[in-house]
Amino acid sequence: MEFRRIDNLPPYVFAQINQLKAEARRSGEDIVDLGFGNPDLPSAPFVVDKLIEAARSGRNHGYSSSRGLPNLRKAVADRYRRRFAVEVDPETEVITTIGAKEGLAHLMWTLVQPGDVALVPEPSYPIHLYAAALAGAEVRRVPVGLTADFFSGLEEAFDDSWPRPRVILTSFPHNPTTTCVDLDFFARLVEFAHHHGVMLVHDFAYADIAFDGYEPPSLLQVPGAKDVGVELYTLSKGHSMAGWRVGFVVGNAQMVEALAKLKSYLDYGTFQPIQIASIVALNDGDDFITEVNAVYQRRRDVLVDGLARAGWEVPRPAGTMFLWASIPPWFDKGSFDFSIHLLDRAKVAVSPGIGFGASGDGHVRFALVENEHRISQATRGIRRAFDDEAGSR
Numbered sequence: 131m132e133f134r135r136i137d138n139l140p141p142y143v144f145a146q147i148n149q150l151k152a153e154a155r156r157s158g159e160d161i162v163d164l165g166f167g168n169p170d171l172p173s174a175p176f177v178v179d180k181l182i183e184a185a186r187s188g189r190n191h192g193y194s195s196s197r198g199l200p201n202l203r204k205a206v207a208d209r210y211r212r213r214f215a216v217e218v219d220p221e222t223e224v225i226t227t228i229g230a231k232e233g234l235a236h237l238m239w240t241l242v243q244p245g246d247v248a249l250v251p252e253p254s255y256p257i258h259l260y261a262a263a264l265a266g267a268e269v270r271r272v273p274v275g276l277t278a279d280f281f282s283g284l285e286e287a288f289d290d291s292w293p294r295p296r297v298i299l300t301s302f303p304h305n306p307t308t309t310c311v312d313l314d315f316f317a318r319l320v321e322f323a324h325h326h327g328v329m330l331v332h333d334f335a336y337a338d339i340a341f342d343g344y345e346p347p348s349l350l351q352v353p354g355a356k357d358v359g360v361e362l363y364t365l366s367k368g369h370s371m372a373g374w375r376v377g378f379v380v381g382n383a384q385m386v387e388a389l390a391k392l393k394s395y396l397d398y399g400t401f402q403p404i405q406i407a408s409i410v411a412l413n414d415g416d417d418f419i420t421e422v423n424a425v426y427q428r429r430r431d432v433l434v435d436g437l438a439r440a441g442w443e444v445p446r447p448a449g450t451m452f453l454w455a456s457i458p459p460w461f462d463k464g465s466f467d468f469s470i471h472l473l474d475r476a477k478v479a480v481s482p483g484i485g486f487g488a489s490g491d492g493h494v495r496f497a498l499v500e501n502e503h504r505i506s507q508a509t510r511g512i513r514r515a516f517d518d519e520a521g522s523r
Contacts, residue, residue: 135264143485147469151479162508164433165469165479167305167451167497171370171425173411174418180410184403194399197390198226198378202405205412206363206378212416213337214348222383223356225390228400229375230335230364233389235261236396237360237379238297240388241329242267247295249287249328251280253483253490255305258333262297270295273489275307276445276454281318288326298323301333303346303449306486306495310340310449313347316355323358329385330359336450338368338419341427344448350381360385367451368419369411376400376408426451429498429505436509440516453496457483460519464491475515478508 147165154161172178184190197203203220210216218224227233234257242248244266250258251274263269270291272283288295300319302311316332323330332349340346349361360381366372379389399405411418433453434446444455457468465482472478472494481497483490500508 138263139260143466143482146466147473147479147482150470150473154473154477159477161473161477161479162500162504162511163479164496164498164500164505164508165481166499167481167495168499169367169370169372169451170499170501171422173369173371173374174415176414177369177371177407177411181403181407184406187403190402190406192402194402194405196226196393196397196399198224198399199402199405199409202226202409202412203378205409206380209363209412210348210350210380214351216348216350218350218356218380219383223381223386225379225386225393226399226405227362227377227379227389227393228397229366230333230362230377231257232375233362233377233379234258234299234331234333235264236392237331237362237385237389238262238265238267240392241265241297241331241385245293246297247291247293248297248299249284249291249295250299251301251304252488253306253486253493255301255333255486258299258301259487262299267296271487271489274304274309276309278309280315281322284322288328294326295328297329297331299331299333300349301335303336303340303447305336305450306452306481306483306490306493307454308445308447308450308452310344310346310447313351316347316349316352320349320352320355320358324354328358329382330355332359332361334361334363336367337363339423339426339451340449341423341430342448346449356381356383358382365408365411368422369415370418370422371408371411374400374404374408376404426498429500429502432502432505433496433498433509436506437512440509440513442512442516451498453498454483455494455496457492457494458516465494469494472512472515475518476508476511478511 248262252271364377483493
Protein backbone atom coordinates (compact mmCIF):
# COMPACT_ATOMS: atom_id res chain seq x y z
CA MET A 131 0.00 0.00 0.00
CA GLU A 132 0.99 3.62 -0.51
CA PHE A 133 0.36 6.10 2.27
CA ARG A 134 0.29 9.87 2.28
CA ARG A 135 2.80 11.94 4.27
CA ILE A 136 4.36 9.11 6.27
CA ASP A 137 5.99 7.40 3.27
CA ASN A 138 8.34 10.36 2.95
CA LEU A 139 9.45 10.20 6.59
CA PRO A 140 12.94 8.75 7.11
CA PRO A 141 13.51 5.72 9.37
CA TYR A 142 13.37 6.75 13.03
CA VAL A 143 17.01 6.29 14.03
CA PHE A 144 16.20 6.27 17.74
CA ALA A 145 13.87 3.28 17.25
CA GLN A 146 16.77 1.30 15.78
CA ILE A 147 18.96 2.05 18.81
CA ASN A 148 16.07 1.18 21.14
CA GLN A 149 15.70 -2.18 19.42
CA LEU A 150 19.41 -2.95 19.87
CA LYS A 151 19.16 -1.86 23.51
CA ALA A 152 16.18 -4.16 24.07
CA GLU A 153 18.02 -7.07 22.47
CA ALA A 154 21.04 -6.48 24.73
CA ARG A 155 18.82 -6.43 27.82
CA ARG A 156 17.06 -9.63 26.77
CA SER A 157 20.45 -11.28 26.57
CA GLY A 158 21.13 -10.28 30.18
CA GLU A 159 23.22 -7.12 29.67
CA ASP A 160 22.82 -4.32 32.23
CA ILE A 161 22.38 -1.28 29.97
CA VAL A 162 22.40 2.22 31.45
CA ASP A 163 19.88 4.07 29.28
CA LEU A 164 20.85 7.71 28.74
CA GLY A 165 19.23 7.87 25.32
CA PHE A 166 15.52 8.62 25.43
CA GLY A 167 14.78 11.96 27.14
CA ASN A 168 11.95 10.54 29.25
CA PRO A 169 11.97 12.17 32.72
CA ASP A 170 12.30 9.51 35.40
CA LEU A 171 11.39 11.78 38.32
CA PRO A 172 7.83 11.29 39.59
CA SER A 173 5.34 14.12 39.45
CA ALA A 174 4.75 16.14 42.62
CA PRO A 175 2.72 14.15 45.18
CA PHE A 176 0.25 17.00 45.75
CA VAL A 177 -0.47 17.06 42.02
CA VAL A 178 -1.04 13.30 41.93
CA ASP A 179 -3.34 13.60 44.94
CA LYS A 180 -5.39 16.24 43.12
CA LEU A 181 -5.61 14.00 40.05
CA ILE A 182 -6.98 11.14 42.15
CA GLU A 183 -9.48 13.41 43.87
CA ALA A 184 -10.70 14.84 40.57
CA ALA A 185 -10.86 11.44 38.90
CA ARG A 186 -13.18 10.15 41.64
CA SER A 187 -15.77 12.73 40.65
CA GLY A 188 -18.01 11.44 37.90
CA ARG A 189 -18.71 14.94 36.63
CA ASN A 190 -15.11 15.07 35.34
CA HIS A 191 -15.45 11.98 33.13
CA GLY A 192 -17.16 13.57 30.16
CA TYR A 193 -15.84 15.59 27.26
CA SER A 194 -13.87 18.66 28.20
CA SER A 195 -12.96 21.67 26.04
CA SER A 196 -10.27 21.68 23.37
CA ARG A 197 -9.24 25.18 24.52
CA GLY A 198 -8.64 23.95 28.06
CA LEU A 199 -10.42 24.79 31.30
CA PRO A 200 -10.63 28.56 31.96
CA ASN A 201 -8.88 28.17 35.34
CA LEU A 202 -6.06 26.21 33.72
CA ARG A 203 -5.49 28.94 31.14
CA LYS A 204 -5.58 31.50 33.95
CA ALA A 205 -2.96 29.48 35.86
CA VAL A 206 -0.69 29.66 32.80
CA ALA A 207 -1.17 33.40 32.59
CA ASP A 208 -0.37 33.69 36.31
CA ARG A 209 2.77 31.60 35.84
CA TYR A 210 3.94 33.89 33.03
CA ARG A 211 3.30 36.92 35.22
CA ARG A 212 5.30 35.46 38.14
CA ARG A 213 8.16 33.99 36.17
CA PHE A 214 8.58 36.39 33.25
CA ALA A 215 6.66 39.55 34.21
CA VAL A 216 4.62 39.02 31.04
CA GLU A 217 0.89 39.72 30.86
CA VAL A 218 -1.18 37.40 28.67
CA ASP A 219 -4.94 37.23 28.33
CA PRO A 220 -6.05 33.70 29.33
CA GLU A 221 -9.18 34.06 27.20
CA THR A 222 -7.56 35.02 23.90
CA GLU A 223 -3.80 34.40 24.22
CA VAL A 224 -3.63 30.93 25.84
CA ILE A 225 -4.80 27.54 24.61
CA THR A 226 -4.19 24.12 26.14
CA THR A 227 -2.65 21.41 23.96
CA ILE A 228 -2.18 17.66 24.40
CA GLY A 229 1.52 18.12 25.00
CA ALA A 230 3.85 20.41 23.07
CA LYS A 231 4.28 17.99 20.13
CA GLU A 232 0.55 17.91 19.39
CA GLY A 233 0.33 21.66 19.79
CA LEU A 234 3.24 22.31 17.44
CA ALA A 235 2.11 19.84 14.79
CA HIS A 236 -1.43 21.21 14.64
CA LEU A 237 -0.27 24.81 14.88
CA MET A 238 1.82 24.25 11.76
CA TRP A 239 -1.29 23.01 9.97
CA THR A 240 -2.74 26.49 10.44
CA LEU A 241 0.43 28.40 9.48
CA VAL A 242 1.81 26.61 6.39
CA GLN A 243 0.65 24.55 3.45
CA PRO A 244 2.22 23.12 0.27
CA GLY A 245 4.20 25.87 -1.44
CA ASP A 246 5.14 27.62 1.82
CA VAL A 247 8.58 27.68 3.43
CA ALA A 248 9.48 27.32 7.11
CA LEU A 249 12.89 27.99 8.66
CA VAL A 250 13.92 25.49 11.34
CA PRO A 251 17.18 25.13 13.31
CA GLU A 252 19.32 22.03 12.78
CA PRO A 253 20.35 19.85 14.60
CA SER A 254 16.86 19.73 16.00
CA TYR A 255 14.33 17.67 17.88
CA PRO A 256 12.63 15.69 15.07
CA ILE A 257 9.14 17.18 15.41
CA HIS A 258 10.64 20.63 14.80
CA LEU A 259 11.90 19.49 11.41
CA TYR A 260 8.86 17.45 10.44
CA ALA A 261 5.86 19.36 11.81
CA ALA A 262 6.05 21.86 8.95
CA ALA A 263 6.95 19.14 6.46
CA LEU A 264 3.90 17.09 7.42
CA ALA A 265 1.80 20.19 6.78
CA GLY A 266 3.22 20.21 3.25
CA ALA A 267 5.72 23.06 3.58
CA GLU A 268 9.32 23.10 2.43
CA VAL A 269 11.70 23.16 5.40
CA ARG A 270 14.91 25.16 5.18
CA ARG A 271 17.45 24.33 7.87
CA VAL A 272 19.42 26.94 9.81
CA PRO A 273 22.58 25.86 11.70
CA VAL A 274 22.33 26.07 15.48
CA GLY A 275 24.77 25.10 18.18
CA LEU A 276 27.28 26.37 20.69
CA THR A 277 29.54 27.70 17.91
CA ALA A 278 27.04 28.48 15.13
CA ASP A 279 26.19 32.06 14.10
CA PHE A 280 22.43 31.59 14.07
CA PHE A 281 21.50 35.00 12.67
CA SER A 282 23.96 34.79 9.76
CA GLY A 283 22.43 31.44 8.88
CA LEU A 284 18.94 32.86 9.28
CA GLU A 285 19.64 35.75 6.94
CA GLU A 286 21.20 33.44 4.37
CA ALA A 287 18.32 30.97 4.51
CA PHE A 288 15.77 33.75 4.22
CA ASP A 289 17.52 35.37 1.24
CA ASP A 290 17.92 32.02 -0.54
CA SER A 291 14.28 30.98 -0.13
CA TRP A 292 11.50 31.58 -2.60
CA PRO A 293 8.75 32.08 -1.81
CA ARG A 294 9.82 33.96 1.29
CA PRO A 295 9.44 31.93 4.51
CA ARG A 296 6.22 32.34 6.48
CA VAL A 297 7.41 30.86 9.78
CA ILE A 298 10.59 30.66 11.85
CA LEU A 299 10.66 27.93 14.49
CA THR A 300 13.10 28.15 17.40
CA SER A 301 13.58 26.37 20.71
CA PHE A 302 15.87 27.56 23.52
CA PRO A 303 17.28 26.11 25.73
CA HIS A 304 17.88 23.88 22.75
CA ASN A 305 17.40 20.16 22.35
CA PRO A 306 19.75 18.53 21.46
CA THR A 307 22.66 21.02 21.43
CA THR A 308 21.84 22.57 24.88
CA THR A 309 22.44 26.05 23.37
CA CYS A 310 21.06 28.79 25.63
CA VAL A 311 20.30 32.39 24.66
CA ASP A 312 19.65 35.70 26.38
CA LEU A 313 16.84 38.20 25.95
CA ASP A 314 18.87 40.22 23.42
CA PHE A 315 18.76 37.17 21.14
CA PHE A 316 14.97 37.20 21.18
CA ALA A 317 14.91 40.97 20.68
CA ARG A 318 16.92 40.49 17.46
CA LEU A 319 14.61 37.67 16.41
CA VAL A 320 11.46 39.74 16.97
CA GLU A 321 13.01 42.63 15.05
CA PHE A 322 13.83 40.24 12.20
CA ALA A 323 10.25 38.94 12.17
CA HIS A 324 8.75 42.43 12.11
CA HIS A 325 11.12 43.53 9.35
CA HIS A 326 10.50 40.50 7.11
CA GLY A 327 6.84 39.88 7.92
CA VAL A 328 7.27 36.33 9.24
CA MET A 329 5.66 34.52 12.16
CA LEU A 330 7.65 33.16 15.09
CA VAL A 331 7.02 29.92 16.96
CA HIS A 332 9.19 29.30 20.02
CA ASP A 333 9.10 25.85 21.61
CA PHE A 334 9.90 26.61 25.26
CA ALA A 335 9.97 22.98 26.41
CA TYR A 336 12.95 23.58 28.72
CA ALA A 337 11.76 26.87 30.19
CA ASP A 338 12.12 25.50 33.70
CA ILE A 339 15.30 23.39 33.44
CA ALA A 340 18.34 25.60 33.99
CA PHE A 341 21.43 25.65 36.18
CA ASP A 342 24.11 27.84 37.74
CA GLY A 343 21.86 30.87 38.03
CA TYR A 344 20.83 30.93 34.35
CA GLU A 345 17.16 31.83 33.83
CA PRO A 346 15.86 31.06 30.34
CA PRO A 347 14.07 34.09 28.90
CA SER A 348 10.68 33.95 27.26
CA LEU A 349 10.21 35.20 23.72
CA LEU A 350 7.15 37.07 25.01
CA GLN A 351 9.30 39.25 27.26
CA VAL A 352 10.31 41.22 24.16
CA PRO A 353 8.02 44.20 23.43
CA GLY A 354 6.12 43.47 20.23
CA ALA A 355 6.70 39.71 20.36
CA LYS A 356 2.99 38.96 20.67
CA ASP A 357 2.43 40.83 17.40
CA VAL A 358 4.42 38.21 15.49
CA GLY A 359 4.65 35.02 17.52
CA VAL A 360 3.64 32.42 20.04
CA GLU A 361 5.43 30.23 22.54
CA LEU A 362 4.81 26.61 23.49
CA TYR A 363 5.04 25.93 27.22
CA THR A 364 4.74 22.50 28.80
CA LEU A 365 4.55 20.76 32.16
CA SER A 366 6.55 17.77 30.92
CA LYS A 367 10.02 18.67 32.15
CA GLY A 368 10.05 21.23 34.99
CA HIS A 369 6.96 19.71 36.60
CA SER A 370 8.03 16.16 35.66
CA MET A 371 4.63 15.45 34.08
CA ALA A 372 5.74 14.14 30.69
CA GLY A 373 3.19 11.34 30.49
CA TRP A 374 0.32 13.62 31.44
CA ARG A 375 0.56 15.40 28.06
CA VAL A 376 -0.22 18.96 29.09
CA GLY A 377 1.09 21.86 27.03
CA PHE A 378 0.05 25.34 26.00
CA VAL A 379 0.38 27.77 23.12
CA VAL A 380 0.73 31.31 24.46
CA GLY A 381 0.97 34.64 22.68
CA ASN A 382 -0.43 36.06 19.45
CA ALA A 383 -4.23 36.03 19.72
CA GLN A 384 -4.83 35.37 16.02
CA MET A 385 -2.51 32.37 15.97
CA VAL A 386 -4.08 31.04 19.17
CA GLU A 387 -7.56 31.45 17.70
CA ALA A 388 -6.53 29.68 14.48
CA LEU A 389 -5.30 26.71 16.49
CA ALA A 390 -8.47 26.75 18.61
CA LYS A 391 -10.62 26.60 15.48
CA LEU A 392 -8.67 23.64 14.11
CA LYS A 393 -8.64 21.77 17.41
CA SER A 394 -12.40 22.19 17.78
CA TYR A 395 -12.64 19.73 14.87
CA LEU A 396 -9.99 17.35 16.21
CA ASP A 397 -10.27 16.83 19.96
CA TYR A 398 -12.10 17.59 23.20
CA GLY A 399 -8.98 18.38 25.18
CA THR A 400 -7.08 16.46 27.81
CA PHE A 401 -8.93 14.31 30.38
CA GLN A 402 -10.45 16.86 32.75
CA PRO A 403 -8.92 15.51 36.00
CA ILE A 404 -5.50 15.97 34.42
CA GLN A 405 -6.35 19.58 33.65
CA ILE A 406 -7.58 20.15 37.22
CA ALA A 407 -4.39 18.67 38.67
CA SER A 408 -2.35 20.78 36.26
CA ILE A 409 -3.92 23.92 37.73
CA VAL A 410 -2.49 22.90 41.11
CA ALA A 411 0.90 22.15 39.53
CA LEU A 412 1.09 25.61 37.96
CA ASN A 413 -0.19 27.48 41.01
CA ASP A 414 1.74 25.64 43.71
CA GLY A 415 4.63 23.95 41.93
CA ASP A 416 7.40 26.58 41.87
CA ASP A 417 9.28 24.95 44.77
CA PHE A 418 8.94 21.56 43.11
CA ILE A 419 10.60 22.94 39.96
CA THR A 420 13.52 24.09 42.11
CA GLU A 421 13.87 20.55 43.52
CA VAL A 422 13.76 19.01 40.03
CA ASN A 423 16.46 21.39 38.81
CA ALA A 424 18.71 20.47 41.71
CA VAL A 425 18.45 16.78 40.80
CA TYR A 426 19.27 17.40 37.14
CA GLN A 427 22.19 19.67 38.04
CA ARG A 428 23.74 16.99 40.27
CA ARG A 429 23.30 14.42 37.50
CA ARG A 430 24.82 16.81 34.97
CA ASP A 431 27.88 17.31 37.15
CA VAL A 432 28.36 13.59 37.79
CA LEU A 433 28.16 12.87 34.07
CA VAL A 434 30.41 15.72 32.91
CA ASP A 435 33.02 14.98 35.59
CA GLY A 436 32.91 11.24 34.94
CA LEU A 437 33.35 11.70 31.20
CA ALA A 438 36.29 14.04 31.85
CA ARG A 439 37.96 11.29 33.90
CA ALA A 440 37.50 9.02 30.89
CA GLY A 441 39.30 11.60 28.75
CA TRP A 442 36.13 12.92 27.10
CA GLU A 443 35.67 16.66 27.61
CA VAL A 444 32.03 17.69 27.20
CA PRO A 445 30.59 21.21 27.74
CA ARG A 446 28.65 21.70 30.97
CA PRO A 447 25.20 22.89 29.82
CA ALA A 448 23.36 25.78 31.46
CA GLY A 449 19.96 24.37 30.49
CA THR A 450 17.99 21.31 29.32
CA MET A 451 18.27 17.77 30.68
CA PHE A 452 20.90 16.73 28.13
CA LEU A 453 24.59 16.74 27.27
CA TRP A 454 25.65 17.21 23.66
CA ALA A 455 29.00 15.51 23.17
CA SER A 456 31.35 15.59 20.18
CA ILE A 457 32.42 12.12 19.12
CA PRO A 458 36.07 11.49 20.12
CA PRO A 459 38.46 12.15 17.22
CA TRP A 460 39.84 8.60 17.27
CA PHE A 461 36.44 7.23 16.19
CA ASP A 462 36.31 7.59 12.41
CA LYS A 463 32.68 6.62 11.78
CA GLY A 464 29.40 8.45 12.34
CA SER A 465 27.19 8.91 15.37
CA PHE A 466 25.01 5.86 14.71
CA ASP A 467 28.02 3.54 14.72
CA PHE A 468 29.46 5.31 17.75
CA SER A 469 26.18 4.82 19.63
CA ILE A 470 26.33 1.10 18.83
CA HIS A 471 29.99 1.11 19.96
CA LEU A 472 29.02 2.57 23.36
CA LEU A 473 26.12 0.15 23.68
CA ASP A 474 28.34 -2.83 22.90
CA ARG A 475 31.55 -1.86 24.73
CA ALA A 476 30.39 0.43 27.57
CA LYS A 477 26.83 -0.90 28.06
CA VAL A 478 25.50 2.66 27.75
CA ALA A 479 22.67 3.77 25.45
CA VAL A 480 22.83 7.29 23.95
CA SER A 481 21.05 9.05 21.09
CA PRO A 482 23.02 9.35 17.85
CA GLY A 483 23.30 12.91 16.59
CA ILE A 484 22.26 11.89 13.07
CA GLY A 485 18.75 11.43 14.45
CA PHE A 486 18.54 15.20 14.91
CA GLY A 487 19.55 16.00 11.33
CA ALA A 488 22.61 15.47 9.16
CA SER A 489 24.56 18.25 10.86
CA GLY A 490 24.29 16.41 14.19
CA ASP A 491 26.22 13.39 12.97
CA GLY A 492 29.45 14.36 14.76
CA HIS A 493 27.76 14.18 18.17
CA VAL A 494 25.76 12.01 20.54
CA ARG A 495 23.22 13.16 23.10
CA PHE A 496 23.11 12.00 26.71
CA ALA A 497 19.82 12.37 28.63
CA LEU A 498 19.99 12.89 32.42
CA VAL A 499 17.31 10.29 33.10
CA GLU A 500 19.13 7.87 35.41
CA ASN A 501 20.13 8.43 39.02
CA GLU A 502 23.64 9.50 40.01
CA HIS A 503 24.74 5.97 40.87
CA ARG A 504 23.72 4.68 37.44
CA ILE A 505 25.32 7.65 35.70
CA SER A 506 28.58 6.92 37.55
CA GLN A 507 28.27 3.32 36.40
CA ALA A 508 27.87 4.58 32.84
CA THR A 509 30.98 6.77 32.96
CA ARG A 510 33.03 3.89 34.41
CA GLY A 511 31.88 1.70 31.53
CA ILE A 512 32.81 4.40 29.03
CA ARG A 513 36.22 4.83 30.66
CA ARG A 514 36.91 1.09 30.42
CA ALA A 515 35.80 1.06 26.80
CA PHE A 516 38.02 4.03 25.95
CA ASP A 517 40.99 2.47 27.75
CA ASP A 518 40.49 -0.76 25.81
CA GLU A 519 40.25 1.20 22.59
CA ALA A 520 43.46 3.10 23.37
CA GLY A 521 45.25 -0.16 24.13
CA SER A 522 44.26 -1.61 20.76
CA ARG A 523 45.46 1.37 18.75
